[in-house]
Every structure is written in C-alpha cells, then in structure tokens.
C-alpha cells in the first residue's frame with residue numbers, strides 16, 4: 584500500500600520549491616492535495632503536474648480569513664483533513680540589522696510564523712474530531728543558529744520550532760502530531776538568486792562546503808522528510824524540529840583540514 588494512501592492533505596507554498604516537491608511526493612504516495620500558494624499561476628502549475636489528485640487554491644497563508652477558507656475548501660471537498668504541511672515562507676531579504684524596519688519584521692513574522700499558527704489553529708479541530716492527523720511546518724536551520732539568513736527570518740523560524748513544541752503539547756492525547764523540518768541550504772525560488780550569482784562568478788563549487796556533504800540540498804530531499812513526518816511511519820514523532828541540512832547544524836565554524 585502507498586505510504587499516504589487515501590490521505591487528504593493541504594500544502595501551503597506548494598507553487599514552488601520545497602512545497603511543490605512535497606506535493607508531487609505526497610501525491611505519488613496516494614494522497615489528494617490542496618495545492619495552496621498566493622501565486623495563483625504557480626499553484627495551478629503544480630496541480631497540473633500532479634493531475635486529478637490535486638486541486639489548486641490561491642490564498643495568503645498569513646491571512647486568517649484566507650487560511651480559514653483554505654481549510655474549509657479541503658474539508659468541504661473531501662469530508663476531512665489528514666495532513667497539513669504549513670510550508671509557505673518569505674526570505675525577508677538581507678537588510679543590515681540596524682536598518683531593519685518594524686514593517687519588515689511584521690511581514691516576515693506574519694507569513695512565516697503567524698501563518699503556520701493560523702494553519703494549525705484552523706486545521707487541527709478537524710483532525711482532533713477524527714482522533715488523528717499529522718501537521719508539518721517548515722522551519723529552518725536559520726531558526727537554530729545565526730548567519731543563515733536575516734534576523735527577522737531567523738526569529739520567525741525559531742518561532743516555528745517553538746510553535747511545533749507548544750502545539751504538539753496543546754494537542755496532547757488527541758492523536759494529532761506536530762513537527763517541523765529545519766532545511767539547510769536548498770536550491771529553490773527563494774535561494775535561486777544566490778545560486779545564480781555564484782554560477783555567474785564561477786564559485787558554485789564553494790556552495791555547501793561548510794557542511795559534511797559538501798553540497799547544497801534539493802527540494803526532494805526535504806520532501807522526503809515531510810513525507811515521513813506526514814505518514815503513519817512517524818506515529819511516535821511529535822513536537823520535534825528535525826534538521827535536514829547535510830549536517831550543517833552539527834558543526835561549529837571550522838577550517839577543513841583533512842580530505
């Protein structure tokens with residue numbers, strides 16, 4: 584039997600990168616997917632690549648009315664919801680610390696942290712009523728350590744790590760699990776400018792050199808963890824933030840001495 588046979592899933596930020604790879608991976612394992620993205624054409628493209636198991640919906644993952652509507656769309660269509668992957672996020676740019684505005688912080692936290700909170704708030708009651716459900720959020724290694732991104736982004740992702748801990752415990756005894764993934768550097772729409780700049784400089788061989796795998800990751804490598812956490816294989820995993828980062832977060836700053 585396929586790993587997500589018969590499951591009904593919402594994935595936000597599924598118009599690109601990690602979300603799209605996850606939608607494709609979940610569907611390949613038998614799930615039906617509500618492909619949510621604020622970019623309507625991108626969501627439609629993901630759904631078209633999957634076919635009849637997927638439906639696209641344009642929604643802003645940081646807006647409560649739209650998140651409520653997103654959950655209602657899935658429940659109305661399928662009669663319930665088994666999996667929520669709150670993955671949508673924004674990078675927040677690399678504005679120098681002392682020049683960061685309140686507006687930049689508010690928008691980054693709205694999408695990256697309040698968004699997953701709203702998704703859990705509106706999806707979990709349906710899962711609690713069914714006595715089972717799996718919620719996955721995308722955090723980041725930036726939520727574990729400094730220097731992977733700007734301060735608002737890092738704080739938002741540290742918040743997601745805390746959110747999955749508090750939500751998993753708030754939902755104790757309900758059968759609903761809540762976990763996060765902390766990706767390292769993955770080539771997606773969010774990071775593409777950095778990869779393209781490195782290729783233009785001829786320095787792409789240096790990308791990922793500070794982690795033990797000596798490379799960046801692919802969206803499919805994050806989707807593989809999302810699939811595991813969303814599946815019944817992870818039935819005893821909750822309240823965790825799991826790094827999928829080529830070992831980046833396992834190290835201190837260092838100079839490599841041996842091959």
Ligand SMILES: NC(=O)c1ccc[n+]([C@@H]2O[C@H](COP(=O)([O-])OP(=O)(O)OC[C@H]3O[C@@H](n4cnc5c(N)ncnc54)[C@H](O)[C@@H]3O)[C@@H](O)[C@H]2O)c1
Pocket residue numbers: 595596597598599600601602619620621622625642643644645670671672673674694721722723724765766767768769770771772773774
């Ligand atoms: N790429 C990396 O290296 C990396 C590392 C760690 C964490 N992440 C996280 O992974 C998640 C997915 O990002 P990605 O790397 O695939 O980037 P991406 O830009 O390729 O995909 C993000 C998608 O989210 C959508 N989105 C943004 N804001 C939204 C909103 N308010 N409502 C609905 N959709 C919205 C975008 O339109 C886009 O399609 C994000 O949470 C990101 O912070 C990425």
